[in-house]
Amino acid sequence: MNTNDTHPFETSLDRHPSNYIPLSPVSFLTRAASAFAGKVAVIDGARRYTYAELLDRCVRLASALAQLGVERLDTVAIIASNIPEMIEAHFAVPMIGAVLNPLNTRLDAANVAFSLMHGSAKVLIVDAEYAPLVRQALQQVDREIAVIDIASPDSPTAPLGQHAYEALLASGDPGFNWPGVTNEWQSLCLLYTSGTTGDPKGVVYSHRGAYLSALGNGFSFGLTFDSIYLWTLPMFHCSGWSYPWAVVAAGGTQVCLRKVEPAQIFKLIAEHRVTHLCGAPIVLNMLAHAPSDQRAQFQHTVTVATGGAAPPSAVFRSMEAIGFRVTHLYGATETYGPATSCVFQPEWNALPDEERFARMARQGVAYPMVEAVTVADPKTMAPVPRDGTTVGEIMVRGNTVMKGYLKNEAATAKTLVGNWCLSGDLAVWHPDGAIEIKDRSKDxxxxxxxxxxxxxxxxxxxxxxxxxxxxxxxxxxxxxxxxxxxxxxxxxxxxxxxxxxxxxxxxxxxxxxxxxxxxxxxxxxxxxxxxxxxxxxxxxxxxx
Missing domain, CATH: 3.30.300.30 (ANL, C-terminal domain)
Incomplete structure (x- = not known):
């Protein structure tokens, strides 16, 4: 039995720059700018950026960051609302092989300071709206961090740093030959969990994982060239479930939104014919219970993905009644956001409403880019029967599982066990393959x-x-x-x-x-x- 490299299928069939390129989500933008240069990629109020302009701004930002001394695997933190600059950071920072650290805008100063210190941030990009918070945080940081200010007409504040974002872009080289990455396992993003006790843990993503996560989301969510995606999900949360990259991969358009307010969401849906949005069940509840005077009328159906705590079936009923088609997802920061999707089965249409909505509220089946999902006994690691009754722990395996927790080997070892990433969520496994969460183990x-x-x-x-x-x-x-x-x-x-x-x-x-x-x-x-x-x-x- 010949198992060595002299086999005909191995001999002289080597990796070559023409047939093996490390996976990185940055490539989605270069392709989109080449294919759809004049198409609007980003909308933010009166601002419009085509794909050609978006690529130009990202290249300039990458060049400017390099001029500031940012090198491979240096951390670039950003704290901002869902604005174009957040999208730009998701491409510009990995262009130079640095690590992007989107910070939670709702943290207190102490937690922001912890994240900056623990992640060893070299540069911090600050939306003016959060300047007061960051000013307090920086007083608790004992390292030098270059601060870049994003101006906001709604938040006129004194600059925190020596660099203005737009001026920095203007100084960047539009012809910058950005290095990219040669190893797709290289770290791309650092995302801190919203821990309830103790310090948050820093989850590390790779270029390979982000690339595949973006494609998995785009495929499952039905993103196309005609998609208009509204940013109701915070981009700091799991890098916006990879949608800054996924929408670009599809050649769609991203509509920015600073604050989640029902009136503004309905207005943008009607104005731009928004086709897709994501959000936690609380966002869906806000929309479903918005007063009539806050609802702009629209005639099309909006596809919505929701995750987080398992939404009750009442959410699906109320959202469907006002023009939204909801898909339930399940995942965690450790799995780049969604890892499963409740794929709607046509035969459910024949079920009574209560049973149909109950099916839709399940966590569903593994995402296309997820290798496997199981429900197993955490002590024996043996899968539970698919009887819809026996409770086990949800476990995930695949390329869209985190590399691990930064500087925390003990926590990594407790989460990445054997062949699986343990979730801590308890669920049953139904005969049709769908999982259904019953609780967190501690709940x-x-x-x-x-x-x-x-x-x-x-x-x-x-x-x-x-x-x-x-x-x-x-x-x-x-x-x-x-x-x-x-x-x-x-x-x-x-x-x-x-x-x-x-x-x-x-x-x-x-x-x-x-x-x-x-x-x-x-x-x-x-x-x-x-x-x-x-x-x-x-x-x-x-x-x-």
Whole structure:
């Protein structure tokens, strides 16, 4: 048996610059600028950039950063809203082999300072809107960081650094021969998790992973040359789920949005005939419950991808009613954002609405560029039966899994185990191959020896006509060990219901032991990415 390199299929069939090019999402822009030079690539209010102009601005920025001394694997941080400069950074920084570090705009100064120090930022690009926050953060940083200011007519602030963004671009060489990368495993991005305890962890992406993630998103989301993508998802979150690159790969148009406000979203959808947008379930809730005077009319269907906490089926119902087609995704910062998609099956159209929406709320099946997703026993690593009942942990394997956590080998070893990336999310596996999350491992409520899924209880509560958002956590109980405690955020204008009526509503729809024993009304605390902060609610429940 011949297994050496003398086999005819190996001899003289070597890698060559013509047939082997390291994968990098930067190539999407060079191709788009060559193929669609005059097409509008980016819209930001009155600003319009064609693909030729976008490439020119990115090359100039790459040149300017190199002139500032940025070299291979140096970190370039950026803190900005969803503006063109964020898109430009996602191409310009990797052009010179540096690492882009998009910072969460909703962090406090201490966390921003930690990220700058931990990531060893050499340059920081600052949107003027966040200058006051960054000024406080820089006072806590004991390293030299070159600061580049992005001017904003809405936020006239004194410059933080010595460099103005547009002036820097003007000084950049439009003919700059940017080096790119020779190794597709080279680090491309550094994204910090929105940790709830302790310091956030720095997730590292590669050029190869970003390239494949972008293609996977574009393919699954149906992006084409005619797509108009509205930026309702923060670009600092998992690099905007790779969409700064994915839309360019398709040759589509990106519409920028500084703040997630329903009136502005509806206006831009109608004005630009937006075809696609992404966002957490909280964004969908904002749109579904927006007052009529904030809704601009549009006649086309908008495709929406949502991820984060599992959205209740009521979200799908309400969004469908106002012209949006929602697809549920699942993933994490560690998987470049989405790793699974709930692919709609045509036979679901024949199901009753409740069952159809319940199917749509599942986490679904592996993304095209994900090698495999399993639901397994975390102790034995053996897959659970596909019976829709047995609970296991979701695990992912593929090229769109992070390289690891920066400077944190212990955390990396706990997450990348054997052949899998462990999620910490508990789910069941259905016979049709779809996974369905039941809870985070820490959120399962054990009452009198019975396991209660907080997501199941939340699903029922959000079917109540007065409830917009629900979060259920464990409350210590001397008899049962712990019991469900429900925190309820009501719909705008809704009167607070009677506790007995809500409990009766739940009892009619679930086993009695799962019914919340305690109800608390008011706005729910949320993370910077719109996730409900259950750790705060657990503290509050423990003090009740």
């Amino acid at each position: 399962i409520i054990i009452s009198g020896g019975e396991n209660i899924s907080s997501l199941e209880v939340e699903e029922v509560l959000t079917q109540h006509p007065a409830v917009m958002l629900a979060a259920v956590v464990a409350r210590p109980d001397p008899t049962w060990g712990e019991t469900p405690c429900a925190f309820l955020e009501l719909k705008p204008g809704a009167a607070q219901p009677d506790d007995k009526e809500v409990i009766a509503f739940c009892r009619a729809r679930m086993a009695r032991f799962k019914v919340p024993k305690t109800l608390v009304y008011g706005p729910l605390p949320k993370t910077s990415t719109g996730k409900i902060q259950k750790f705060l609610l657990r503290e509050q429940a423990g003090a009740l």
